[in-house]
Amino acid sequence: MRILVTGASGFVGCHVVTALLEKGHRVTAVARDPQRASQAPWHGRATFLAADIHAPGCAERLDASHFDAVVHLAWPGLPNYAALTHLDRTLPAECRFLGELVRAGVRQLLVSGTCFEYGLASGCLNESTPSQPVTAYGMAKNTLRGYLEILQKSHPFRLQWARLFYMHGRGQNPGSLLPQLDAALAGGQPVFNLSGGEQLRDYLPVEEVATRLVALLEHPGFDGIVNICSGKPISVRRLVEEHVAAVGGSIRFNFGHYPYPDYEPMAFWGDGTRFYHILNDSLRYSEHPLTGKPCL
Structure with a gap:
């Protein structure tokens, strides 16, 4: 095309x-x-x-x-x-x-x-x-x-x-969460400030x-x-902790330093069922996007 x-x-x-x-x-x-x-x-x-x-x-x-x-x-x-x-x-x-x-x-x-x-x-x-x-x-x-x-x-x-x-990955805005965390790790910062970290995101x-x-x-x-979307909620706390473990870093998180954003609910994530129905058998996945329990 x-x-x-x-x-x-x-x-x-x-x-x-x-x-x-x-x-x-x-x-x-x-x-x-x-x-x-x-x-x-x-x-x-x-x-x-x-x-x-x-x-x-x-x-x-x-x-x-x-x-x-x-x-x-x-x-x-x-x-x-x-x-x-x-x-x-x-x-x-x-x-x-x-x-x-x-x-x-x-x-x-x-x-x-x-x-x-x-x-x-x-x-x-x-x-x-x-x-x-x-x-x-x-x-x-x-x-x-x-x-x-x-x-x-x-x-x-x-x-x-x-x-x-x-989303996260190569080329992301340096002001985003994980790029900021990577910069703190690279700079040898002992503490990284966050919100409470209990909000669920996709x-x-x-x-x-x-x-x-x-x-x-x-x-x-x-x-x-x-x-x-992934269809799988993950807390910000777990996201940053798993990221640090994956890159082999060490830093202390100061949860609760920032307030939670007022323009986002505490817990939300996407339902990916429609995307999988569109693709049907064109793509093969090892598991259902919602771990076998789609919320419709």
Whole structure:
């Protein structure tokens, strides 16, 4: 397939472009910063196009007729989830850009959504859980999805809305939890400050996230929302303790130093059943995503 990927030099984008190339797809990678793109693992293997997708006329320049599908991963302003720019600047620009791509002929569009669309819902969250975002970022993403669903009524296309949960791995923002922990270990810091650590979250390695997004793209018959998640809750305490053990480090955790975030429930994780149903027998797994007990 001929695939256009936006946000190609970002954390998820780098891994998605690499995974697409490994599957034999022809990729045009779009990013704003040529210097950052030159350091991406896919550099020299994918066709690179430097572009600001929110600039007027960008969609026309990309010429959607050249591609079988678009993977849209770009979104500025993260990880500041509360910034109002997500709503008053990014959202209108996203609607304009993606709307122009669809009107120009894109027939399959995979967009990265977020678990923040679920808001403060607790427990195991499936795709039918009501969307009640409480952050500007979650609200902007959820509104963009609504816009695209309305657009489908006048311009038919496949919309694959992939709700990402938490990720970790190479290329992650240095301000994220595990990169900060690695920096503390490398610097020989004796103590690492955290929140209470009892909150339950859903984590996947970013390489697995990329693999699942590519697999979803390769099933163009699917249209709708799908969670990209592990389906297995893990406490932040256990996550950091296991990470330190895995890298052979030693550090004392100061749990309770920071308050728990007020924009997240104490316990939530994704239900991955729909993703496995989409893939059906195309991928083989050693175990059910919810350890044999899906919460439906």
